[in-house]
Amino acid sequence: MTAARAYSTYSQNNVQIESPEKLIEMLYEGVLRFCSQAKKAIENNDIEKRVYWINRAIAIFSELIVSLDPDRGGEIAxxxxxLYVQQIKFLNECNINNDVKSLEIVMNVTKELLEAWREEISHEMA
Known part of the structure; x- marks a missing residue:
C-alpha cells in the first residue's frame, strides 16, 4: 500500500475530522496503535502481522513527511x-531484526510528538 493510498484510506475512514490539526493527532495515534500491534506480533512470534503493522506505521510517517511544508514550517519542518526519517529507519530495523527496542524508541518519540502537538494546538485555541 502506498503512503498516499494509506492516507486516503485513513482519512476516508475518519470523515468527521474537524480540522487538519485533528488529522495530524489521529496520524500520531495511528502510529502508536500500529506499533502496539507490531509489538504484540513480535511477542507472539507472528512475522506476517509484525511486517503488516510496521508497514502501516511507516506509511503514516511517509505521509507525514510528504505533508510537511518547509515554506510555512521553516526549521521545524x-x-x-x-525525525520522521529516523523513525522509519528504526521501524525497518525492527522489521529486519525482530527488535522490540527499536519499536519502543519509535513509540516513545511518537508519544512525545503527540503530547507536544496537543499542547501546541491547545495554546493556539486559547
Whole structure:
C-alpha cells in the first residue's frame, strides 16, 4: 500500500475530522496503535502481522513527511522530516531484526510528538 493510498484510506475512514490539526493527532495515534500491534506480533512470534503493522506505521510517517511544508514550517519542518526519517529507519530495523527496542524508541518519540502537538494546538485555541 502506498503512503498516499494509506492516507486516503485513513482519512476516508475518519470523515468527521474537524480540522487538519485533528488529522495530524489521529496520524500520531495511528502510529502508536500500529506499533502496539507490531509489538504484540513480535511477542507472539507472528512475522506476517509484525511486517503488516510496521508497514502501516511507516506509511503514516511517509505521509507525514510528504505533508510537511518547509515554506510555512521553516526549521521545524526540516527537523520533523529528519525525525520522521529516523523513525522509519528504526521501524525497518525492527522489521529486519525482530527488535522490540527499536519499536519502543519509535513509540516513545511518537508519544512525545503527540503530547507536544496537543499542547501546541491547545495554546493556539486559547
Amino acid at each position: 526540516y527537523y520533523l522530516e529528519g
